Amino acid sequence: MLWCRRVRERGMEAFKERLAFSWERQVPQCGFVESAGADLRVPECDEVWAYLSTGRTLHDLASVAKGLDHKGKTLPAGCWTVRDESAQTGVLGYANVNEDLAICGEPSLIKLNLEPRAVLSYRNGKPTGKPQVLLNYAPVAREAWKLKATLDEKGRALTSRFVAIRPKPGGPGALYLWAIMNSPVANAFAYDHLGKRDIRIGTMRKMPVPARSPAHETPIEQAALRYRQLATSAGPLFSGASAPDAVKRALLEMDAAVLGAYDLPPRLERQLLDLFAGVERKGVGCEFRGYYPPGLDAYVPLHELISEDYARSTLGRFREAPRTVSPDVLAALRTAAEAYGEE
Structure with missing residues (x-):
């Protein structure tokens, strides 16, 4: 060994x-x-990937490819590639990942030149008019939360700074794929297999995905929709203090729905989630630095951890109970200590 x-x-x-x-x-x-x-x-989660190795992959559900590349040195004289959104010519699309991009937001729009004389390779860069998921090509962080997937419901054009994930016919839709790509499973997979490198398309195509079943696809989409609604709300339904808590709760429910679909043994789910302990999760509309509270070492699945039943359980109450000691116990300990000191 x-x-x-x-x-x-x-x-x-x-x-x-x-x-x-x-x-x-x-x-x-x-x-x-x-x-x-x-x-x-x-890989730190090698047992997780071994457990999921016989199931479906992202390639089974979606077309995964980078966006277009414009020509460089071979670009014809006077030919442009990108222009401001307000330009009269060009096609609206996405060229770069904003540093402050939220997973419920969209990258800044820009005009792209899609003429053949300007493009070196199109790949998944042409507009489709159909919902797609945009994934950052370069990691957004050095630690475990490396991915920021956004939902492009209009299917716009995009450059190779993005990876376009497009649902295949008969498979789950873009909202489902968006939830999967923002999950701890997808981020752990990228962390374990890509390190600090840019996203490798061939590697991400091999990412494990849950088995097909309406029993979990519908809950995932419902949880994703609720989270998006709360995270993009201007705030009239919530006070300034309660809004982040509601957003975080909805985000945890979406993550729990995805993890439930993977059906990992509790020990492996805990191993996966421990990868994110203390790591800031940016662009999610709330403060997020891990799943389990300090001192909790039990293998509690996320869906149980955030449930009302757990909050009412003996374990949950014990975790939240104040650590106090009875005065009688303290007095007995002092007496014993004094007696021991006299011997």
């Missing part, structure tokens, strides 16, 4: 101070000698 250890960026200080690792695991040595091209990297 070999020890595999990793120090994440936010764990650097802990490693310097006390040689603490962010993640460690023993793995069989035979896994590294099966072939000359064996990968020496061990």
Whole structure:
């Protein structure tokens, strides 16, 4: 057996101070000698991916490809590529991922030149007029939340700074795919398989997706719709204090619906979600830095953790109960300590 250890960026200080690792695991040595091209990297959620390896992949549900590339050095003289949204010529589309992009928002619109003399490769860059999911091509963060998928309901044109994920006929729609691509499963997959590199299309096509079933596809779409409605609300239905809490609750419910569809064993679901402990999740309309409260080590699935039944349970009450000690117990301990000191 070999020890595999990793120090994440936010764990650097802990490693310097006390040689603490962010993640460690023993793995069989035979896994590294099966072939000359064996990968020496061990994904932190390797057990999760092994468990899901026999199921469907993103490629089964959607067309996954980058947007268009304009010509560079071979661009004809006087030929333009992108212009301001207000320009009279060109096709409305998306060219870059805004730094402050929210997953319920849309990238800034711009005019793109789609003429053949300006384009090197179209791929999924042409407009379709049908809903699609836009995925950032470059990671939006160095840590685990690397993806920001947005829903483009008008099917506009896009450049290669985006990956277009388009539903295949007979499969679930763009809203379902949007929820899947913003889930902890998709982000953990990108973190484990891509590292700090740009999104590799071939790799993302292999991302596991839940088995097809209306029993979970409908709940996922309903949860996604509710979250989008709350996250994009101007706020008249909620006070300033309650709005972020309502948005976070809806986001957790969407994540829980997706995780429920994957049907991971509780231990593996916990392993997956622990990857995001303390990591800021940007662009979601609320403060979000993890799933489990400090001190809770049990394998509690997310759908149970956020349920009212759990909040009323003995475990939930114990977690939230104040840590107080009876005065009688304190007095007895002092008496025992004094008696011990006299001996």
